Amino acid sequence: MTSRADYYRQMPEPAAAPVTTIRPPRGWAPLDLRELLAAHELLYFLVLRNLKLRYKQTVLGGAWALLQPLLTMAVFSVIFGRLARLGSDGLPYPVFALAALVPWTYFANALAQAGNSLVEQHQLLTKVYFPRLLLPLAAVIAGLVDLLVSLLLLMVVLGWYGMPPSAKLLALPAFALLAAAAAFAPALWLAALNVRYRDVRYVIPFLVQIWLFATPVAYSTSLVPDRWRALYALNPMVAVVDGFRWMVAPDSHFPWWEVTVAVGAIALVLVTGLYFFRRMERIFADVV
Amino acid sequence: MTGHAIRVERLGKQYHIGHGRAARTLREDLVELARAPFRRGAPESDGTVWALREVSLEVARGEVVGIVGGNGAGKSTLLKILSRIVAPTEGLARIEGRVGSLLEAGTGFHSELTGRENVYMSGAVLGMRKAEIERKFDEIVAFAEIGPYLDTPVKRYSSGMQVRLAFAVAAHLEPEVLIVDEVLAVGDAEFQKRCLGRMKNVASGEGRTVLFVSHNMDAVQRLCDRAVLLERGRLVAVGPTAEIVTQYLARASTPSSAGAWVDLSGVERTGSGIARVVRARHWSDEDAAGGQPYPDAPLTVAMAVQVTAPCVIPSLAVTIYDLQGTKLVNADTVALGRTIRLEPGTHRLTVRIPELHLNPGVYQMGFWIAGPLGVVYDYIQSGCEVEVVAIQSPGLGMSPTDDGIVTCRLEVLEAD
Numbered sequence: 233m234t235s236r237a238d239y240y241r242q243m244p245e246p247a248a249a250p251v252t253t254i255r256p257p258r259g260w261a262p263l264d265l266r267e268l269l270a271a272h273e274l275l276y277f278l279v280l281r282n283l284k285l286r287y288k289q290t291v292l293g294g295a296w297a298l299l300q301p302l303l304t305m306a307v308f309s310v311i312f313g314r315l316a317r318l319g320s321d322g323l324p325y326p327v328f329a330l331a332a333l334v335p336w337t338y339f340a341n342a343l344a345q346a347g348n349s350l351v352e353q354h355q356l357l358t359k360v361y362f363p364r365l366l367l368p369l370a371a372v373i374a375g376l377v378d379l380l381v382s383l384l385l386l387m388v389v390l391g392w393y394g395m396p397p398s399a400k401l402l403a404l405p406a407f408a409l410l411a412a413a414a415a416f417a418p419a420l421w422l423a424a425l426n427v428r429y430r431d432v433r434y435v436i437p438f439l440v441q442i443w444l445f446a447t448p449v450a451y452s453t454s455l456v457p458d459r460w461r462a463l464y465a466l467n468p469m470v471a472v473v474d475g476f477r478w479m480v481a482p483d484s485h486f487p488w489w490e491v492t493v494a495v496g497a498i499a500l501v502l503v504t505g506l507y508f509f510r511r512m513e514r515i516f517a518d519v520v
Numbered sequence: 521m522t523g524h525a526i527r528v529e530r531l532g533k534q535y536h537i538g539h540g541r542a543a544r545t546l547r548e549d550l551v552e553l554a555r556a557p558f559r560r561g562a563p564e565s566d567g568t569v570w571a572l573r574e575v576s577l578e579v580a581r582g583e584v585v586g587i588v589g590g591n592g593a594g595k596s597t598l599l600k601i602l603s604r605i606v607a608p609t610e611g612l613a614r615i616e617g618r619v620g621s622l623l624e625a626g627t628g629f630h631s632e633l634t635g636r637e638n639v640y641m642s643g644a645v646l647g648m649r650k651a652e653i654e655r656k657f658d659e660i661v662a663f664a665e666i667g668p669y670l671d672t673p674v675k676r677y678s679s680g681m682q683v684r685l686a687f688a689v690a691a692h693l694e695p696e697v698l699i700v701d702e703v704l705a706v707g708d709a710e711f712q713k714r715c716l717g718r719m720k721n722v723a724s725g726e727g728r729t730v731l732f733v734s735h736n737m738d739a740v741q742r743l744c745d746r747a748v749l750l751e752r753g754r755l756v757a758v759g760p761t762a763e764i765v766t767q768y769l770a771r772a773s774t775p776s777s778a779g780a781w782v783d784l785s786g787v788e789r790t791g792s793g794i795a796r797v798v799r800a801r802h803w804s805d806e807d808a809a810g811g812q813p814y815p816d817a818p819l820t821v822a823m824a825v826q827v828t829a830p831c832v833i834p835s836l837a838v839t840i841y842d843l844q845g846t847k848l849v850n851a852d853t854v855a856l857g858r859t860i861r862l863e864p865g866t867h868r869l870t871v872r873i874p875e876l877h878l879n880p881g882v883y884q885m886g887f888w889i890a891g892p893l894g895v896v897y898d899y900i901q902s903g904c905e906v907e908v909v910a911i912q913s914p915g916l917g918m919s920p921t922d923d924g925i926v927t928c929r930l931e932v933l934e935a936d
Contacts, residue, residue, distance in 0.1 A: 254604060254613040277644035281630065281637075288632045359627045360645055361604040361619075514607040517600070518535070 261510040268363050278370035282345075283377055297378040298385050301333040305389075308333070312450045321452050323481055324393050331480045332449040332473040334386050335411045338379040339469055340440045342412065346371040346419030347436050351426050354520040364513050365506075368423045372416045379408060390480060400479045407475040410491070413498045414468040420505030424512040427520050448473050453490075461489075468494035524616070525697050525729035526579040526602065531611035533572040533597050571597040575611070575755045577748060584730040586744035586761055588737070588768045593750040595733045599623065599701050602731065617696030617729070620647045624701070626686030631675035635666050635685055638674055642689045656692045663714075664688035684711055691718040698722065701733045719743060737765050738880060738910045762911065769810050769909050778811040779803045781824075782904040784887075791898040794831050795862060797887040799824040800903060804876075814911040815927045819876040823869045823887065825862065831897065833860040837888035838871055840878070840906060842925060848878065852888070877927045880910040 287293040305326055312318045313325030320328035346368035350357060353367055383404070390397060426432035447469040448456075456464050464470055471494035474487040572594040579585050587595045600606045602613060603621035628645030629638050639660055643653040653660075661670060664685040666677070674682055700719070716739055722728060734740050740747060740761060747764035749757040757767055781801045789796070802821045803811040813819045821838045837852035851873050853860070860869070883906045889898040 250616075250618060252604070252613075252615040252619060254601060254608060254615070256610055257607050273650050274644050276650075277641055281633070281641055284637060285630060285632055356628060356645060358605060359623045360621060360647075362645065362647075517605045 257514045260507055261513070263506055263510060264363070268365060271363050271366060274362055275366050275370055275373075278366055279374045282370055282374035286374070294381065297381040301330060301337045301382045302385060304333050304337070305330045308450055318451050319454070321454065321477065321481065321484070323477070327389060327393055327395065327480060328452075328477065329450065330386055330389050331476045332447075334379065334382045335407065335472045335476050336444070336447065336449050336469065337382060338375050338408075339411050339415050339472070340444070341378065342372045342375040342415035343419050343422070343440060344436050345375065346415060347422035347426060348433060349419075350423045350516065351430070351433065351520065357520050358517045364516060365420075365509065368416065368419050372412050372419065375415075376408065376412065379411075386480070395480065395482070398479070398482070403475065403479060407472055407479070410468065410475070410494065410498070411472045413502065414472060414494070417498050417502035417505050420502070420509045424505075424509045427512065427516050443467070443469065453487075462493070465490045465493035466497050468498050470494065523580055524578050524614075525581040525583070526577070526616075526731070527614045528575060528577040528598075528602075529612045531572060531575045531598070531601060531613055532570060532609050533594075533601060533606065534568055534570050534609040537567050537569055570753050572601070572608075572753045575750070575753075577755065577758065579729055579731065581616070581729055583746060584732060584744045586740040586747040586764070587731060587733045587750060588740060588747055588764060589750035592752070594753040595750055596623075596701055597753075598750070599699050599731065599733060603699050615697055618647070619697045619699065620693045620695030621699040622646065622690050622693060622701065623699075625683060625690060627690075629674060629682075629686060632673055634673055635661075635664075635670045635677070638685065639689055642686065643692075646690065646693050647695060648693060660688045660692050663691060663718075680711075687711065687715050691715055691722075694722060694728070697729045697731075699731045716742065737769070741765055741910060766809055766911055769812055769911075778813065778907075784900065784903050787900055787903055789898060789900045791889070791896040793898065794829050794891070795825055795827045795833060795889045795897040797823045797889065797898055797900060797903070798826045798866070800885070800887065802885065802904075802906060809909055809911055812907060812909045813876055813878075814909050815879055816875050816877060819873045819906075821871050821873075821885070823871075825867045825869055825889070827862045827864050827867060830863050831861075832892055833862065833889055833897070834858075834892055835888065835890040836860060836869065836871070838873075839886040839888060839901075841884040841886060841902070843882060843884065845884075845901075848883065848925060849873070849876070876908065878908045879923045879925055879927055880908050881925070882907050 287296060290296065292299065308329040309326045313320065313329070318325075323331075349367040349371045350364065356362075356367075357364070387397065422432050422436060446464075446467050453464075453470060453474055471487055471490035474490055478484045478486055571592075575594070575598060577585075587598065589595050597606070599621065600623070601608045602615065603619065603623065605621075605623070626642065628642040630641065633641060639657065640650075640653055643660075644650070648656075661667070664681075664687070666681055666685055669677060669681065674685070677685070719730075719732075720743060722730070730743070732740065732743055744761045746759065747761040748755060749764050749768050757764055779801065781799045783799055785798050800821060800823045802813070802819060804813040804817045804819055809817070833853075835852055835854040837850055837854075839847055839851070840849040841847050851871060853871070884902045884904075885906045886901045886903050887898065888896075888900075890896050
């Protein structure tokens with residue numbers, strides 16, 4: 233005869249009695265991928281929460297995802313296209329600008345939101361345990377919905393100029409992923425530093441502004457002198473923007489060189505960022 | 521399977537205070553270590569404080585353990601370490617099974633989200649699976665009694681509704697190891713009672729282990745098999761709940777602190793003033809409760825009485841009121857038929873109530889001195905507080921959830 237306790241012991245556990253060992257942290261902590269994967273449901277809810285809160289109590293709601301790039305496109309077209317007469321690689325200037333503004337707006341918002349994610353949700357950090365990486369990750373993923381919406385706008389503008397979408401658009405997910413990684417990697421550094429040094433909160437808008445000038449949003453990459461190109465390509469958003477323009481321009485070359493450098497640069501910042509984040513993670517609740 | 525759900529070995533947590541930094545890096549620690557031999561003065565004065573030190577503890581599977589201690593004793597720090605919110609400075613802890621911690625009501629709540637959205641958010645943050653939340657959703661909503669407001673943003677809720685919803689989610693958390701901090705301290709009494717009942721069910725569920733911190737000794741005694749007493753970061757005692765609670769109460773300085781003289785010269789009073797109670801002090805005989813009265817315990821009251829003219833006192837009374845001012849006890853010497861004669865000067869009078877039939881709670885003590893023919897010399901309605909504390913007497917079981925003011929003995933005569 234089996235007792236009740238025995239019966240329960242025989243039940244197949246979904247995750248067989250996990251054992252948590254808590255000890256003082258020493259040195260660098262590796263990334264706990266299994267734990268991260270196990271928390272995918274929480275990630276889903278955090279993304280959902282991010283989306284739901286984003287446009288709460290705004291009159292225009294989700295329309296802001298369209299208005300931001302649309303209005304910037306209009307301003308850029310007048311100032312840089314008409315007045316400054318910057319070259320646009322043979323594209324109509326509004327198309328040229330919007331193709332860059334769509335990934336750029338996503339990147340800028342994702343970087344800022346992920347960078348502030350830990351500080352803004354400090355009440356979670358001090359009250360419950362979960363992999364802290366989920367917070368910046370959720371901010372970066374939630375922004376992808378806005379990116380999708382603004383892509384629709386890009387399609388409409390392309391149609392307006394009589395430019396049919398080409399098969400090159402199939403590369404879109406890859407470039408969206410590249411943009412997400414480009415935001416996520418530095419956001420790890422910023423988010424972790426932000427917990428201890430609130431200066432970061434004020435550094436982020438400034439950083440985004442400088443970054444905009446270092447990215448071919450208003451102007452074309454061809455304006456950058458050749459000897460500076462290598463350094464320039466270290467900014468992964470160069471590859472992202474050029475990739476988006478490549479997708480919409482009828483005859484253009486794939487930015488191989490930029491993409492290769494970007495992947496390398498992102499990988500470096502991402503890996504160091506992950507280690508730094510994990511290192512700082514243990515004191516988040518103490519100092520936040 | 522070791523049989524231990526939680527094993528804690530010499531756990532310690534050091535905090536840095538001052539210097540504007542709350543924590544430091546390994547590098548700084550090494551620099552500090554290298555400098556230590558050359559530093560003059562006590563190292564402890566270096567702006568560091570141990571919130572927890574050398575705490576070892578074993579909790580068996582299915583056991584419900586209470587953690588008691590005063591403010592700053594390290595209770596919350598211990599729970600935060602076990603919940604993996606903060607990292608320990610030294611020591612080791614091992615927990616077997618899924619851990620859920622509940623350090624506040626409404627973790628993960630956002631006031632802009634609706635009740636429905638918050639149930640999912642909070643549930644997920646507290647470690648529930650989506651399917652689990654869906655399964656318990658109706659139960660949670662029913663428990664919270666928010667009914668038609670389910671799809672209204674939580675910021676439009678009354679504070680009572682917010683608290684109820686937050687608790688409802690938390691109360692349905694069913695991990696194998698549950699860590700609970702002081703969350704039952706808010707909310708209205710009726711709801712608290714339901715939460716306590718729910719907690720009890722959770723605790724008695726199959727093999728569920730609970731660590732429970734509360735200032736409510738009654739709740740601790742009702743829920744916990746065993747308790748741990750922390751004091752200034754150290755573990756002072758482990759044992760059966762009733763014993764530990766008694767020890768804690770004996771050590772704690774309660775607001776009405778039994779045994780101490782209370783100055784009554786400034787309190788509101790009426791009467792001619794020929795004889796006045798200027799100071800008073802009360803205690804119970806039992807040392808175990810720190811002299812604090814408990815249900816059915818003796819209560820001794822000593823009074824310093826200042827007399828300005830020779831007087832005869834047929835009626836000297838100690839009265840006890842509830843906080844609403846209802847007179848519960850009137851221990852009057854007039855009933856004994858004994859007259860006290862006093863010369864001018866300060867005298868000490870002591871009376872004793874052999875059994876105080878009051879249930880745990882805070883009461884007001886007043887004093888009354890009257891001469892022959894009903895001339896009132898001194899009348900103080902609220903002199904000082906008396907706190908009757910809960911002590912679980914062996915063999916008495918537990919106190920009912922909604923007890924009356926007055927204790928009563930009970931026998932079961934028939935029970936088929």
